[in-house]
Amino acid sequence: MPGALLKDLRDLNVVVIHPPDTDGESLVEHLKRIGCRVEPYWPAPNEMPPAVDILFTTIDREMHKRITKLLRRAPDPKPAVIAVVDYENPATLQLVLESESLAVIGKPVRPFGLLTNLVITRNVWQSRKRQQERIAKLENKLAGQKRIAKAKSILMESQALSEQDAYKSIRTQAMAKRVSMEQIAAAIIHANELLSFRLKDD
DSSP: OHHHHHHHHHTOEEEEESOSSHHHHHHHHHHHHHTOEEEEESSOOSSOOTTOOEEEEEOOHHHHHHHHHHHHHSOSSOOEEEEEESOOOHHHHHHHHHTTOSEEEESSOOSTTHHHHHHHHHHHHHHHHHHHHHHHHHHHHHHHHHHHHHHHHHHHHHSOOOHHHHHHHHHHHHHHHTSOHHHHHHHHHHHHHHHHHHHHHO
């Protein structure tokens, strides 16, 4: 398990958005020592570099706006954010929350706690990704069921079939053509829409 964890960290692409001061240089150095592939930026880039796993960024009001815009334009999956802050106060914490940071490290930057924050952030990000994938699968399944229900209604009305026979018709066509029932349902709906459109034109 520890070996797999370290390998995962060494495979991470990390972007650091921080002035090239003592803290910025220290952060980049510590991350490289852990084994991450690190790209430092200052000022913040206009576009998110490709395939970024973790984004370390200094947080203040001006930078918050730029980071929010950067993340909004970034392709999915968006990187996990770790905020780098000078001090804790309600205004700073609000900016951290609005940036959707999964962890926070304070200044001056030290090695202690950095690895822990990196591991926790990575695990939380992976957990969220798996959850989003499950939600997407459920949404796709629900959409497919709705298409099948609509296609059944079309067959029941146009061919005077019972609900059971309409379902069997869709399933039989799917098996014969070796495609999913959702694909057959979509084809039935599309054909019905084309027919309805032509009838309106006539």
